[in-house]
Amino acid sequence: MAVSSTPTRSDNPPAARASRRPRGEGQWALGHREPLNANERIKKDDDPLNVRARIEHIYAHHGFASIDPQDLRGRFRWWGLYTQRKAGIDGGRTAVLEPHELEDEFFMLRVRVDGGELNLAQLRVVAGISRDFARDTADLTDRQNIQFHWVRIEDVPEIWRRLEEVGLQTTEACGDCPRVVLGSPVAGVARDELVDPTPAIDEIVRRYAGDKRFANLPRKFKTSISWLVDTPYEANDVAFLGVAHPEHGPGFDLWVGGGLSTNPMLAKRLGVWVPLAQVPDVWAGVVGIFRDYGYRRLRNRARLKFLVADWGVGKFRAVLEQEYLGRTLLDGPAPELPAKPIDHIGVHPQRDGRNYVGAAPVVGRVSGPQLARLADVVEAHGSDRVRLTPYQKLLVLDVAPERTDSLVAQLRRIGLEAQPSAWRRGTMACTGIEYCKLAIVETKARGAELVARLEERLAGEDLKDADISIHLNGCPNACARTQVADIGLKGQLVVGPDGRQVEGFQVHLGGGLGMAQGQTAGFGRKLRGLRTTAEELPEYVERLARRYLAGRCEGE
Ligand code: SF4
Numbered sequence: 001m002a003v004s005s006t007p008t009r010s011d012n013p014p015a016a017r018a019s020r021r022p023r024g025e026g027q028w029a030l031g032h033r034e035p036l037n038a039n040e041r042i043k044k045d046d047d048p049l050n051v052r053a054r055i056e057h058i059y060a061h062h063g064f065a066s067i068d069p070q071d072l073r074g075r076f077r078w079w080g081l082y083t084q085r086k087a088g089i090d091g092g093r094t095a096v097l098e099p100h101e102l103e104d105e106f107f108m109l110r111v112r113v114d115g116g117e118l119n120l121a122q123l124r125v126v127a128g129i130s131r132d133f134a135r136d137t138a139d140l141t142d143r144q145n146i147q148f149h150w151v152r153i154e155d156v157p158e159i160w161r162r163l164e165e166v167g168l169q170t171t172e173a174c175g176d177c178p179r180v181v182l183g184s185p186v187a188g189v190a191r192d193e194l195v196d197p198t199p200a201i202d203e204i205v206r207r208y209a210g211d212k213r214f215a216n217l218p219r220k221f222k223t224s225i226s227w228l229v230d231t232p233y234e235a236n237d238v239a240f241l242g243v244a245h246p247e248h249g250p251g252f253d254l255w256v257g258g259g260l261s262t263n264p265m266l267a268k269r270l271g272v273w274v275p276l277a278q279v280p281d282v283w284a285g286v287v288g289i290f291r292d293y294g295y296r297r298l299r300n301r302a303r304l305k306f307l308v309a310d311w312g313v314g315k316f317r318a319v320l321e322q323e324y325l326g327r328t329l330l331d332g333p334a335p336e337l338p339a340k341p342i343d344h345i346g347v348h349p350q351r352d353g354r355n356y357v358g359a360a361p362v363v364g365r366v367s368g369p370q371l372a373r374l375a376d377v378v379e380a381h382g383s384d385r386v387r388l389t390p391y392q393k394l395l396v397l398d399v400a401p402e403r404t405d406s407l408v409a410q411l412r413r414i415g416l417e418a419q420p421s422a423w424r425r426g427t428m429a430c431t432g433i434e435y436c437k438l439a440i441v442e443t444k445a446r447g448a449e450l451v452a453r454l455e456e457r458l459a460g461e462d463l464k465d466a467d468i469s470i471h472l473n474g475c476p477n478a479c480a481r482t483q484v485a486d487i488g489l490k491g492q493l494v495v496g497p498d499g500r501q502v503e504g505f506q507v508h509l510g511g512g513l514g515m516a517q518g519q520t521a522g523f524g525r526k527l528r529g530l531r532t533t534a535e536e537l538p539e540y541v542e543r544l545a546r547r548y549l550a551g552r553c554e555g556e
Helices: 036-047 048-062 067-075 075-079 120-133 153-165 197-210 276-293 304-325 368-380 401-413 422-426 446-456 537-550
Strands: 081-085 101-111 117-119 147-152 178-183 219-228 238-245 249-256 268-274 345-350 357-358 385-388 396-397 426-428 470-472 487-495 502-508 525-533
Touching: 048 067, 048 075, 048 153, 067 075, 075 081, 081 147, 081 487, 081 502, 101 537, 117 120, 117 268, 120 147, 120 345, 120 368, 120 446, 147 153, 178 197, 197 219, 238 268, 249 304, 249 502, 268 304, 276 304, 304 446, 357 401, 357 422, 368 401, 396 401, 422 426, 422 446, 422 537, 426 446, 446 470, 487 525, 487 537, 502 537, 525 537
Parallel strands: 178 219, 219 238, 426 470, 470 487
Antiparallel strands: 081 101, 101 147, 117 385, 238 249, 249 268, 345 357, 357 396, 385 396, 487 502, 502 525
16 A cells, blocks of 8 residues: 655654653653653563563573563563463452462463454464464454463464464554554445555554554553444544545544543544545554653553543644644544444345355354364355454355355354344453453353343343343453443442352443444443342343333334
């Protein structure tokens, strides 16, 4: 693709432009270059990307005990590695134990799948790694990543070798850096897509994944680039959403400053129109602002959303144009939003006459053997392309119409359902206490249990077009986007019937994203009294669902 190459400040971190102040928010552009907390210190002491060489040459040979704690709990993340939670530690002890007491000697390894694109060779490599090194685990995340568990440090170099041989990587899959780029799972095939953003995603990954200029950001940086409203774009630090300009044609509407977790904020429109060829430069400009002006003093104020909230969109746009791009951006119209976000489940026609098929595992849990069988099924039906979605689901592209029914049937046989119940379709769960050191409650198994219960108990209900999203999180972080679900379940300890603290959830109701006028996007309401113990969760959600189904209005 033709991409402009205006020299920008994105290429060169600024020298201090103001005298150093004793406190403030730790913004580099205002002269605060000395680390103000332990995370900033780790990044300054050594570029986190450098840890790969130590893994390959030292740690993989000498084992877990040889790993420097600052690498282990800090820099490893830049290569997609987190220590995994030791089995058997209950959620009540999450906040009181030291990190080394919570972790075992195995790792979670996250593979970034930018735009969710996988071909058969890649799928088979992922399946093989899962089988050989990860005890068959391979979860689909809600950011189009794949997560392995039970990985040993000794095996990481071989895993990288296999992944990179087929064009996959774990580079900056985690850490304070630009992570996987979300993209439409139907980019390039959707009938209603005017511009395929894939060249911009590929260019951003080619130029900047593992680029030292952006390897030390104040915190994580999330991106979404899609023509359609089929990613949770408002929950990203930067999002490009397709829009047709009345004079200049198809391009992208730019949004900045979205993020959930604590202090959730939806991204805001800058009101500019960006043509495809300029997306990588504009993206780099936004990342540059975050690197230079982002807050680095407190971790819980270090996401871009806080800067956007303080500056407002007018100042953000002016700084982007004047300091980072050296030109003004064109004003642009707002995109038209559908009544609800698109998840692509089921059979849909592509613009070339073939079909794509969206199928649901349960709460994103698949296994290596299942992915290997998926590759065989996909190949047998004449396709080479699978896409992951940001809703823990997957798509098979390029299926001839006459082979579609057979594909749907064979997917069902391997546990991937293209005609799922509303409950299976709408339920997501984060990693939870099974592997996550921050977790307070179990999520995956509870999510699966919940889906099974609702399918069984509400089988006779007339669901019509009801789609109820249910998102389970294992702690107050928002990895499964609790706040923007119809029913958001935030893991916490609650008081059980006998007065003792037990696993439970705070309930958020009525959140949503990507909605048209009249169905405003927003966060679910968190009401103090709305809590349930984990044990009572299935019954609680069943009651909620029944009440909703009985009381909903026409078209709701
Ligand atoms: Fe872990 Fe909490 Fe994120 Fe779940 S929401 S994966 S428990 S940090």
